[in-house]
Amino acid sequence: xxxxxxxxxxxxxxxxxxxxxxxxxxxxxxxxxxxxxxxxxxxxxxxxxxxxxxxxxxxxxxxxxxxxxxxxxxxxxxxxxxxxxxxxxxxxxxxxxxxxxxxxxxxxxxxxxxxxxxxxxxxxxxxxxxxxxxxxxxxxxxxxxxxxxxx
Numbered sequence: 001x002x003x004x005x006x007x008x009x010x011x012x013x014x015x016x017x018x019x020x021x022x023x024x025x026x027x028x029x030x031x032x033x034x035x036x037x038x039x040x041x042x043x044x045x046x047x048x049x050x051x052x053x054x055x056x057x058x059x060x061x062x063x064x065x066x067x068x069x070x071x072x073x074x075x076x077x078x079x080x081x082x083x084x085x086x087x088x089x090x091x092x093x094x095x096x097x098x099x100x101x102x103x104x105x106x107x108x109x110x111x112x113x114x115x116x117x118x119x120x121x122x123x124x125x126x127x128x129x130x131x132x133x134x135x136x137x138x139x140x141x142x143x144x145x146x147x148x149x150x151x
Contacts, residue, residue, distance in 0.1 A: 023147075026128070033124035041116065046071060046079055048121065051088060051105060051113050059102035061094065088112060 015021045034045055049069045054060065060068075066076035080103055083089040088109035094100040105113075129137060 030125065030128045033127050034121050037120040037124040038117065040120075041112070043117070046075075047083060048117055050079055050083060050103075051109055051117070054089065054103060054105040055110065055113055059092065059094075059104040061100055062103055065103060083109070 031045055034048070038044060038048055046069065049071075050065055053065055053068050057068075062076050062080055063073070065071075065080075066073060071079070080089060080091070084091060087106055090104050090106050091101045092104055094102040129140070132140065
């Protein structure tokens with residue numbers, strides 16, 4: 001049995017050759033490894049995603065963060081509330097629309113990302129795709145980016 005708790009596909013030839021099945025299994029394995037790594041810091045994959053989006057884009061509305069991560073509004077509220085409670089993000093007035101709030105990464109959030117979370121998630125990725133050479137990794141990323149963009 002694999003570490004993810006799922007039976008290996010073994011001789012199930014149609015599944016072993018199914019792009020959708022294989023992508024799903026690879027994503028499940030990667031998610032498991034990242035969740036394990038983040039769990040030591042009482043964080044989940046989506047929490048990390050919010051922090052990374054804010055690191056890259058700067059202050060954004062909850063709606064925009066949710067749109068970028070494909071997370072529904074009520075789940076986004078819960079995630080932001082928890083990250084704010086922990087001091088990793090802060091709500092502030094949106095400079096463009098004073099009626100709205102913008103979510104911003106705090107200095108402790110930025111430090112946690114750069115010094116702890118990015119290295120941990122990189123190690124988790126390496127555990128899943130570590131058998132691939134550098135050229136294969138780059139090729140995989142190019143293919144996945146094309147698929148994610150709609151082909």
